[in-house]
Amino acid sequence: MEGLTLSDAEQKYYSDLFSYCDIESTKKVVVNGRVLELFRAAQLPNDVVLQIMELCGATRLGYFGRSQFYIALKLVAVAQSGFPLRVESINTVKDLPLPRFVASKNEQEPRPAASYSSDSENQGSYSGGVIPPPPGRGQVKKGSVSHDAVQPRPSADQQEPASPVVSPQQSPPTSPHTWRKHNRHPSGGNGERPLAGPGPFWSPFADSQSGSAAGDAVWAGHSPPPPQENWVSFADTPPTSTLLSMHPASVQDQTTVRTVASATTANEIRRQSSSYDDPWKITDEQRQYYVNQFKTIQPDLNGFIPGSAAKEFFTKSKLPILELSHIWELSDFDKDGALTLDEFCAAFHLVVARKNGYDLPEKLPESLMPKLIDLEDSADVGDQPGEVGYSGSPAEAPPSKSPSMPSLNQTWPELNQSSEQWETFSERSSSSQTLTQFDSNIAPADPDTAIVHPVPIRMTPSKIHMQEMELKRTGSDLTNPTSPLLVKPPDLSEENKINSSVKFPSGNTVADGYSSSDSFTSDPEQIGSSVTRQRSHSGTSPDNTAPPPPPPRPQPSHSRSSSLDMNRTFAVTTGQQQAGVVAHPPAVPPRPQPSQAPGPSVHRPVDADGLITHTSTSPQQIPEQPNFADFSQFEVFAASNVTEEQDGDAEKHPEVLLVEKASDPASSLRVAKTDSKIEDKTAASAPANMSKGTTPLAPPPKPVRRRLKSEDELRPDVDEHTQKTGVLAAVLASQPSIPRSVGKDKKAIQASIRRNKETNTVLARLNSELQQQLKDVLEERISLEVQLEQLRPFSHL
């Protein structure tokens, strides 16, 4: 016989009926007489009754087993609803009203106490481990007489109707038994409880009632929360070994607790039915219990539980170390040796399952995976691939997501790194300093991102994470990274672009930075300095002679005006991301400096088609910086990797640059004031670029770039970028520094304006070209990665 799926209400109802008919309290077989009475009460024609009996297999078996009985009841309902009696109709007819039986036979609310006691006795016949209701469950559904409640199962435990899940040997009836306790049978009315989805899958119906194997499946359908109760006893009282013996006790305990608010029961039932397809789904109660346990170890829900504490805790469960080790492997998703809330819940859940006899999966079931935002990889399917999408308990998903989000975000090592860097940024903050930092952070990232992907871990950057990274990258000491940045970006980005563009052309500006009140000068200085600074970081040439330090003097008016012009010219394309990156600087928008450094990088996005690359670069930029350490690793690895050799070189450069960038915030401030910095950096970058056969200085950026293009794309990208910045720096440096003369401000300003504009256009072109190259490089990279993956049949665990 096919499996029977019953809804919650149906199950309860049927179990009640079964117990009613189970006069002899066998729990297995219903007295035929009673059954017949019942069927007569159903007011169905005799032949229908006979048909039903035949269909359910009772005639075959000669008696009404539970499964038969249930099938029969379902058929009664089917018949009463007017549907044709067929075996298939058992499951196909949805939302079937409960079979109605005429009054006398109707056993609904007024459950005779005898039946309860019979239930409890029947409970005693439970074999295998009945999973005690998970602690934290408000209501114990298991109908079982409390044996002796040895286990300090919290009476508040609500047990999921999934009690059947517990022991494979349990016959399906257990769940109905539990339900029976709840006086929730819809007396003929189904309205009480929404028939939530297909009820537990009673595959055992097809089999014998023992349905051990089927029971597994059935029980598998229920989340194994009950073990929690046992677990509680773990913590309090050692005897998990008495798990089996506990079962009847637990069952009985549950009985006593049964009479809890029916609402909770309904929820449980609903939950159970909704999750029956996914044995690994965590119900709300379970989750709540897990969370509470988590809190006992780690009060901060967003924090970690260190491995040692977790080890102690899980050791209490008395599972063998090997299994605990395996559970840990499964649940420590990010392999950091600590458990976040989600990981902890998953681990707990697995322990609970294991305690109840479930084998540990080889892979973490999807429902237990920590919910990462925008996590594309989370598509790893666990044991029940098809079931995951099933009647997914939406109630559970969101709650698990919300706590997991912050915790997951926190687990990202990058976040930690970036937060550290962030702090350093803010530490060094003087207005100009922060600004320059910000700039330097942003600018260098581009070429690097083009070549090297940030930490491999971060293959699936979450949007939030990305945003955070961006924020951190911008070295914001903003308390609320996302919103302020997003708010600010448009202004800042525009300003940045303008400033940067303005700055670059004028070499004077570099020197001018200090002297003139010109915002221009300050900007280019900063940009140049930041840019060159980046390079110099990696470089060993610390001649601090070079670029003019970014003048702290903000030139609001000027920048604004220029920005206005520039706005028209360089519309912010990437908008937020860039803006976010750029926007960070705590400096007020009028401050040109912050925009300066991002200038070069900002320009990139300016490309019409730069949007995509931009977004790709900016996030890349962001993670890169905090993760430059990873770059070094990657570089080492790449270096050792034959296939990636060519990338290694290019990557080294970016890495160097990245390092520069990363250390920029720290060091840039120090060197910010030195004019020579820019020159130094230029010089440093020049040799680097020279190695690639390009002359960063003198020749206009374009020809240089073009030369590079013929080379390896990767290198040119790097080179060009470095060159570009170098060129700019060189240009800036080469141009005669405008002496600070207050009196000639206007002329100087105009001159610098002109120069800046020229530089702007040059840079804009450079930018677009770089963008294009960046895209090409990225494509190449992607193709290379694909090839690499193909060459590596095995996946890295």
Next chain:
Amino acid sequence: MAMCIVVIAKENYPLYIRSTPTEYTLKFYYMVHTSLDVVDEISAMGKALVYQRELYLGLFYPTEDYKVYGYMTSSKVKFVMVVDSSNTALIFQKLHNSYTDVMCNPFYNPGDRIQSRAFDNTVTLMMIQVC
């Protein structure tokens, strides 16, 4: 391709042994054992081996075309691999990564045999790839 992977602890006792079952199994074990001397030799050379070391031990047995590769981590845990193809760098990297994952498991006591299924899977994958 026959292959054998052994993880050796700092004290030179094996933490994990896995090999493709051929008649060379015993020979593999012997090779691995003798390669320990080579490992010690190289590490005693005093080079500043800060990074992960990879030592190519070359052909031990001329008649057979497999090579023995060694790889030592900074905690003196050695991975020795007998294989007859190259691309060992990657393999060692992956081995090392899996090993660190095993280490991260608080239930794993350093010095125990490695019984992690994940580690087993990694090794299996690598053996499949090589063979």
